[in-house]
Amino acid sequence: MVPASFWEHEPVRRALAERHLGRVVRAYRFHPYHGRAALPQTVVAGWLGITQAQLSRVENGPPLVHLDRLTHWAQLLRIPPRFLWFSLPARLTKNAEHDPVPVKEAGPAETPARTDANLAASTQGGGTTDRRQFHALAALAGIAATGSLDLLAAPHNTVRAIGMEQVRAVGSLVDEFRRTDAAVGANRLCGLAIRVHAQLSEWAAKATSSRDVGEALQVTLADLAIETAWLTIDANRRPEARAYLNEAITRARFTDDPRMEVRAFACLALLTCRNRPGEALHAAEAALRSSAGWGTPRLVTLPHLRTARTYATLNDMSGFHRAMSRAQREFERGAREDDMPFLHFVTAQEIKGIEGLAYLALGRPERAADAFRTITENPSRALRRNHIYYSVQLADAACRQGNLDEAAWTAMNLLPELGQVSSGRVSLHLAQLRSSLGQPQRATAATRQFVEAYDQAVHA
Incomplete structure (x- = not known):
C-alpha cells in the first residue's frame, strides 16, 4: 500500500491526466517512494502478468483502450478511483476506497x-x-x-x-x-x-x-x-x-530454480555465521556455486559479503579482506534491471555495515565505528530498520573504544524511533548496551541520561 500523497506526485498526476496507463505505470515505477532506484520492469511486469518486453511496449507505445485490462491493472496498482478516466466495477470501487490504515497509526x-x-x-x-x-x-x-x-x-x-x-x-x-x-x-x-x-x-x-x-x-x-x-x-x-x-x-x-537456492543459502550463511561459522562458509560457497555463470553482480555480492563476515568471526583477517574485495568488485559492476526484488538492501551502505560488523568481530572497534558512521550520516528512508540497526552498532563500537558519551548520545537518539520500528535484533543490542553503559564505573552525565531514558521507554 502506498500513501495517499503518492498519487499527487507530478509525474504520476501528469500521466493520469494524459489517460495513458502505460505512462502511469512508468511514473509509478520511478516514484521517489520506492527509493533511489526505480522498481525494475521485470518486477512490475510480474505483478501485471506480462513480460518485461510487453511492459516496455505498453509504457512507450499508444494508450491502452481495453477496459478489462485498464480495470485489472488499476486494481493491481490500487489507483484511487477518483484519479481514473474510466469507471471501476462497484466491487472494486468499494475495495479501493476503503484501504486499511497504514501501520504507523497502530501504537x-x-x-x-x-x-x-x-x-x-x-x-x-x-x-x-x-x-x-x-x-x-x-x-x-x-x-x-x-x-x-x-x-x-x-x-x-x-x-x-x-x-x-x-x-x-x-x-x-x-x-x-x-x-x-x-x-x-x-x-x-x-x-x-x-x-x-x-x-x-x-x-x-x-x-x-x-x-x-x-x-x-x-x-x-x-x-x-x-x-x-x-x-x-x-x-x-x-x-x-x-x-x-x-x-x-x-x-x-x-x-x-537457482535464484531461490542462492537466496536460501545466503540466508543460511547469515543464520549460522555466529555459532556455526564452518557451516556458514559452506552455505556461502554453495550460494556462489549456484550463481556461477548467470548471477547478477548484486546477487553475487551477497554471498561474498556473507563469506567476509564469517571469516571475521573466525578471526581470519586475510580471508575477510579477500572476500570483501570480491564483494566490492562485484558491487561496482552495478545494478541490473533483472535483479531480484529482495536484493534492494544490497547497497553501498550495506557493504559498509558488513565491514563494520566484521571489524567488531575482529576486535577493531575504531575501524567499525568509522564504517557505521558512513551509514548513519546517509540514512535511507526505504531501509529504516537497517539504519537503526547499524546506528546501535555504532553506539556499541563507540562504547568498546571507551567513547562512553558518544555511545550514550547515539543510543539515546534512537529511542524515539523504536515506536515505529520494532526489531528483536535491535532490541537485544540496545538492552546489552544499556547493561554495559549502566555499570557504575561507566557513569557519566550522558550515560545516566541514556539509562534513565531507556528504562522509561521500555517500561512505558
Missing part, C-alpha cells in the same frame, strides 16, 4: 497483543467476522496492498484449483512483507508470516494445478519460506529459521 505497545488475538481468530474459521479480523490484522502489520488476503482469510473456502492469478497474488504478498519489514522491522510481521506460510502451504498441498502453475507456486512458496526465515532472524527467533530455509532449498531444487 507500538498494543500491536503485538492485538495481532496475536486477531491471528488466533483468523485461523479458526472462515466467516465474515474472520475475514474482517484478518484484514484488520493485515492493516496493523502493513500488509494490505495485495489481492491475496481473500485467499488467507477463509482457508476452508479457498479455491481448490490454483491458477497463475493466485500464484501472483501470493508473490505480491511476499513483496509486501519484504517492503514493510524494511520500514518497520520484523516483530510486527513475524507471527503473521509464520501463520500465512502454514496456511498457504496446506492450501497448496491440497489444491490442484497445471504443471507450469505448480512449478511457479513452488518457487513462490520458497520465496515466502525464505522471507519467513529472515523475519524470525530479525525478530530474534533464530532457532525457528532453519526449518524454513531447508524447505526453501528443497522447493528450489524441485523446480531447478
Whole structure:
C-alpha cells in the first residue's frame, strides 16, 4: 500500500491526466517512494502478468483502450478511483476506497497483543467476522496492498484449483512483507508470516494445478519460506529459521530454480555465521556455486559479503579482506534491471555495515565505528530498520573504544524511533548496551541520561 500523497506526485498526476496507463505505470515505477532506484520492469511486469518486453511496449507505445485490462491493472496498482478516466466495477470501487490504515497509526505497545488475538481468530474459521479480523490484522502489520488476503482469510473456502492469478497474488504478498519489514522491522510481521506460510502451504498441498502453475507456486512458496526465515532472524527467533530455509532449498531444487537456492543459502550463511561459522562458509560457497555463470553482480555480492563476515568471526583477517574485495568488485559492476526484488538492501551502505560488523568481530572497534558512521550520516528512508540497526552498532563500537558519551548520545537518539520500528535484533543490542553503559564505573552525565531514558521507554 502506498500513501495517499503518492498519487499527487507530478509525474504520476501528469500521466493520469494524459489517460495513458502505460505512462502511469512508468511514473509509478520511478516514484521517489520506492527509493533511489526505480522498481525494475521485470518486477512490475510480474505483478501485471506480462513480460518485461510487453511492459516496455505498453509504457512507450499508444494508450491502452481495453477496459478489462485498464480495470485489472488499476486494481493491481490500487489507483484511487477518483484519479481514473474510466469507471471501476462497484466491487472494486468499494475495495479501493476503503484501504486499511497504514501501520504507523497502530501504537507500538498494543500491536503485538492485538495481532496475536486477531491471528488466533483468523485461523479458526472462515466467516465474515474472520475475514474482517484478518484484514484488520493485515492493516496493523502493513500488509494490505495485495489481492491475496481473500485467499488467507477463509482457508476452508479457498479455491481448490490454483491458477497463475493466485500464484501472483501470493508473490505480491511476499513483496509486501519484504517492503514493510524494511520500514518497520520484523516483530510486527513475524507471527503473521509464520501463520500465512502454514496456511498457504496446506492450501497448496491440497489444491490442484497445471504443471507450469505448480512449478511457479513452488518457487513462490520458497520465496515466502525464505522471507519467513529472515523475519524470525530479525525478530530474534533464530532457532525457528532453519526449518524454513531447508524447505526453501528443497522447493528450489524441485523446480531447478537457482535464484531461490542462492537466496536460501545466503540466508543460511547469515543464520549460522555466529555459532556455526564452518557451516556458514559452506552455505556461502554453495550460494556462489549456484550463481556461477548467470548471477547478477548484486546477487553475487551477497554471498561474498556473507563469506567476509564469517571469516571475521573466525578471526581470519586475510580471508575477510579477500572476500570483501570480491564483494566490492562485484558491487561496482552495478545494478541490473533483472535483479531480484529482495536484493534492494544490497547497497553501498550495506557493504559498509558488513565491514563494520566484521571489524567488531575482529576486535577493531575504531575501524567499525568509522564504517557505521558512513551509514548513519546517509540514512535511507526505504531501509529504516537497517539504519537503526547499524546506528546501535555504532553506539556499541563507540562504547568498546571507551567513547562512553558518544555511545550514550547515539543510543539515546534512537529511542524515539523504536515506536515505529520494532526489531528483536535491535532490541537485544540496545538492552546489552544499556547493561554495559549502566555499570557504575561507566557513569557519566550522558550515560545516566541514556539509562534513565531507556528504562522509561521500555517500561512505558
